[in-house]
Amino acid sequence: MNHIELQHLSKSYDQSSFAVEDVTVSIEQGEFFILVGPSGCGKSTMLRMIAGLEKISAGKLYIDHQLANHLLPSQRNLSMVFQNYALYPHLNVEENILFGLKVRKIKKTVQRQRCEEAAALLGLTDYLKRKPRELSGGQRQRVALARAVVSEAPICLMDEPLSNLDAKLRGQMRTEIRQLQRKLGITMIYVTHDQVEAMTMGDRIMVMKDGKVQQVGTPLEIYNKPKNLFVATFIGAPPMNIAKAEVDRLNKQLILKNEIVITLTEEQLFSLKSDIVYIGVRPEQMAYGKGSNRDAHLNVSLSNIEVLGNETLLAFNVGDDIWKAKWLGQWPLDINKRTEISFPKEQLYLFDGKTEETLFSPVWNENVLKEVLAGESR
Amino acid sequence: MRKRIRPIIFYLLLALSAILIFFPILFAFFVSFMNGAEVLSRAVFPSTFEFDNYERVFGTVPLMHYLKNSFIVSSIVMLGQLVVCSLSAFVFAFIPFKGRTVVFLIFISTLMIPWEAAMIPNFLTIQSLGWMNSYLSMTVPFFALAFGTFLLRQHFKTIPHELYEASQIEGLSRFQFFYKVVIPYAKTSLVTLGIYGFLTTWNMYLWPLLVTTNDMKRTVQIGLKQLQTVEVSTEWGVVMAGVVIVILPTLILLFVGQKQLQKGLTQGALK
């Protein structure tokens, strides 16, 4: 059942350019939906339009199949968690959690019960009498979550809720929020600029750039079948390696800047329309050594090595671009020594040189993968 | 070596300055315990600390009345300013509308008008309203204060916008947001403005002089003038007892709220 529906939603602040342009998407009941993109891409504006904090310039917003364009924020039956938590500094944790309920004049006994439940759920029971400034960042975040929980609103909006936390806490809260959302079955719309959050938390992701939707899909779809160069480089860390290449149709090959040549399959060659393309390879597809003759290989000098314990990141130049390889294990190689690196040609992504649309991407079929896994477990 | 001398120099400077600055107040306190002979002999310290002069000052002028009047007037102005200024500051911080900048500029422009330049027509207005010798004339005209509006607006603006948005989502009306969130949040600057308002009203001189003609409504400052004219030649001890009584409330208020006031005033003035 669709819960929130956006039809050609647009926002313009100055009547001469769009901050958000023509967004159409339908979000399911109980879905964890992520809006991701670089800062200034319009994702927060989208969220604020859904919340009713920002007027909608054009297009329609439906909540529960009802046109909601002109409803007040409080009439939309949703809760919201802000980046700075928006806790009232003069109220203690309990009063903060119950603030909204008091405004709505909900019965005292119900208030008490909901507050206790939410506090227990989020581990805040011992902190109810404290003021926000006496809490750590993570605890404040939990109070903000508790406030959303007690409202029992079926929709929850979150605007970069984890960006003020340190890396370790962020990892922990990611799991907590996701578990909470599953447990309560609420529809979540979650804004972030962090592709890790997007990949790990979302049922579906919407990638945005410059106010326009780039792609909507499950995390794996977006990772494996990016629609264009931007999505391909935005999702994944370290990002996909990219280089410009010329198409040599006669010899069925691509020529890169420092005279690296990659021969193409018929299928790949057939998909190319223009003579300039971008090639893309995920860092984890890179391997040490020359590889077999089905692989493309590069002879490079390493410019940097980061040994991370369980994996190693190697940087090297391909033309003017810095590429990275990600290998499992520890590889304390010599810097500035020429090294052979290779990758399977069928893992190559090809993007149009002008439109930057994806022309070719490696074979991936989620259903096949699922069937294989299911077969194994049987 | 230099390290040790430095604090000593500063302590010397501080002590010397403190004595020079505080001497007039301290001396007034001493004189308030002196009898006529001691005053005439130009003594610095009183021989005894007896409260004769204090008893007599209440007999010379109706000081109790004046104290009561001053207290009432100052309290009313303080409360009035807090209400009126916080309402307008709330608009400038949280309610956008077309032409708000213009209205704001008009508020700024009031700083350019010295009260004394408007005092003649104001006096005539008070007369025609029949507000002479009334608390109204000494309170109502001072409720609106551009400085107070700025001071509060400045502090209101530090309230994270998310709090406002969160309150919208929770369904608070604008007025509920104002008194449930903004007022408690800005408590400190309200206290600053309150102290400032009380101090300046308590110390007001020219305006009460103009609009009060009988003892029933006069304030302490006018009382001092009276005291000084009545007693000038003979009883300086009594006059100083009056002075001490009049300055005590404001000095205590100042000492208690000094830190607040400094922070608040600097903020209001400079940001």
Add this chain to the structure above:
Amino acid sequence: MNLVEVKAQGQQEATLEAERVREIIAEKQVISHQNVWRKTTNIRLAILYLLPSIILFSVFLFYPMFKTVYLSFFLTDARGAAAVFVGLENYLYLLQSARFQKSMVSTSLFVLYTVPTSVIIGLFLALIANEKLRGIGFFRTIFSSTMGMSVAASAVIWLFLFHPTVGIINNFLGLFGIPAVGWLLDPTWALISIAITTIWMNLGFSFLIILGGLQNIDTHLYESANIDGAGYFYQLRRITVPMLSPTLFFIITITFINSFQSFGQVDILTRGGPAESTNLIVYSIYQDAFINYQFGTASAQAVILFLIVFVLTFLQFKFGERKVHYQ
């Protein structure tokens, strides 16, 4: 393509884009069927909340200001009603009147005596009270104490200190062999006496404001200067004063305006005398209006006072604002 063409093309693209945006909005916007009432919530609320201020400012500030200007063109009767229109006569009369000229000279001298001294002493006090020393809070409280002093109380105390027979200032000076001064009786000294009283009263406020300004200066600046080995006075000249300039500018303006508005100390200490040497402008207005019932000339003087304060405040906004943001 040269730069101009590129620019022109950019502009053209922008207008095309703007057109497209407006078309899409016009086509796809959802018009609210809510009534005007809800759309004007903000403005109605704003007016409601601003109303008390607006009414009070109108009645007790803007209207009387215009009325003052109006009255300054008239001769008035004893009840203050405008009787005869005389144009600029009141102003011409003032400019020729020896009394007014003297008043302006006294006021200017008075301002000259009080403003620099108040600010410099205030700065000195703030500097020594900004040190991190034990018990500094006590000194700060003492230094700010005159802010709690009313004009009347201060003036009465100083009246006593200056007193020819019982005043102890002359006593004190006598200790150093300085002959007695006729503080309030001598026309030159009377103005200085009032200035001393005023400076003393100003100190608390200017001290507090300058101390606040000092505490706003980033301590890292001093730390890095210390590492560079800069001495106290070098730091004072190169860091403190430049960083403090907005505060100093503000306090100078405020003290300026306050000085022009001085009244109580004159009324209690000298009543404008001796020989009208302390007849400062507000006292002169007061006398003309409320003692002699010359509302016309009093208003003309009030207009002049207004113009002076107006210009000073304007300068503060114009030059102060920019420097303040710099901080």
